[in-house]
Amino acid sequence: METKINLLKEKLNQELKNINDSKSLYSLQSSYLGKTGEISLMMRELGKVDKEERPKLGQIINQLKEWAISKFFNASQTIKLNELLSRYKNEEIDVTLPAKSQKYGSLHPITLVTNELLDIFTGLGFYVYEGPEIENDYYCFTALNLPKDHPARDMQDTFYLSEDLLLRVQTSAGQIRAMEQNKPPLKVVVPGRVYRIDDLDSTHSPMFHQMEGLVIDKHVTLCDLKGVLEILAKKMFGEESKTRLRPSFFPFTEPSVEVDVTCCGCGGKGCKICKNTGWIEVLGAGMVHPNVIKNAGLDPEIYSGFAFGVGLERIAILKYGIKDLKWLYENDVRFLSQFKI
Ligand SMILES: [Zn+2]
Incomplete structure (x- = not known):
């Protein structure tokens, strides 16, 4: 079981490295933590395990879940910040461009x-x-x-x-x-x-x-x-x-x-x-x-x-x-x- 968890962690780390936009991050998150995600499936499989083994294993899977949640949270913070910075860069205003001339009224x-x-x-x-x-x-x-x-x-x-x-x-x-x-x-x-x-x-x-x-x-x-x-x-x-x-x-x-x-x-x-x-x-x-x-x-x-x-x-x-x-x-x-x- 431990090996399986370690492999999963390694896979998740690797996959996260290749993600650089919010949309892909969300779909990756679903594939682990969504209803049919890998970690959720592990939880369901607990039912098939021996009763004595179950609490310990449950704790381990919970820890894995917590770990994954924090991983995704940190990744989303970094991605959001990068997206904001690139938006600023794309929408930058050139203040040196000549302004549109404004007509002012005058007093009679x-x-x-x-x-x-x-x-x-x-x-x-x-x-x-x-x-x-x-x-x-x-x-x-x-x-x-x-x-x-x-x-x-x-x-x-x-x-x-x-x-x-x-x-x-x-x-x-x-x-x-x-x-x-x-x-x-x-x-x-x-x-x-x-x-x-x-x-x-x-x-x-x-x-x-x-x-x-x-x-x-x-x-x-x-x-x-x-x-x-x-x-x-x-x-x-x-x-x-x-x-x-x-x-x-x-x-x-x-x-x-x-x-x-x-x-x-x-x-x-x-x-x-x-x-x-x-x-x-x-x-x-x-x-x-x-x-x-x-x-x-x-x-x-x-x-x-x-x-x-x-x-x-x-x-x-x-x-x-x-x-x-x-x-x-x-x-x-x-x-x-x-x-x-
Ligand atoms: Zn005069």
Whole structure:
């Protein structure tokens, strides 16, 4: 019996040496340990052996079985590892191959200008408020010192949705809401879309973007407004930029001013863009009208403030030298892809 076992062990060792894949290993394992495998058959033959011999022989065959199981286990570990290594080798990626080029989007010039202005104003301590685009008559006109019979209402060509609801014609509509929600001192900017009945051409659009700025506190003066606008001009158009205020009229500010900055096309010397004046008009501003302060529930004897409204399309056109307003709305990728940060 011992000889038979030794021969079997030797045979198994020899056969294992020639195996180098999982499938062959599995079939070899079955031929020894499977139901009709050689070791299983030896177990069955125990029945034919003398009763006295049986326990000893059974133990020996069990040991042989254990030995075979561990042999097959070790062999399977080695084979699996080799198979994995060869798979890694076959599936190796050549990292030196040129990559497929990826197309990246870019931010819209209006978004770039908005972000830049928000950076400047939040840096100066302003917070950002976004009012509704569908506004009611009160916030858009009446509270801004434009009562129903006010002649200046004719200046606006408003999209009315009902007698009271309209698409806001200016981000100034956010002024009263901001004042109602927060007590002074107040420093807020209101960016967003505004709407006016107009045909789309190279200088007009029925929808465009504005950013309103509002400061309300005790003892706010026109000098504070000029200071803020100078910082804005220098950050937006370069350190050399200067600002100039000209008298103007808006119903919600008194006094009202138009603000010019040094022409970015010629640095103030005079060119086609500035019609040889050296200055470019960029925004309207002024000291908040006492009636507006009163309408927001504050005492104009105690509080004063300034407000300004920037047209974002205008800033984008000046900053990037865009010749036609329509280009901003046509979604032409050839145009838009030039505005990479
Ligand atoms: Zn110029």
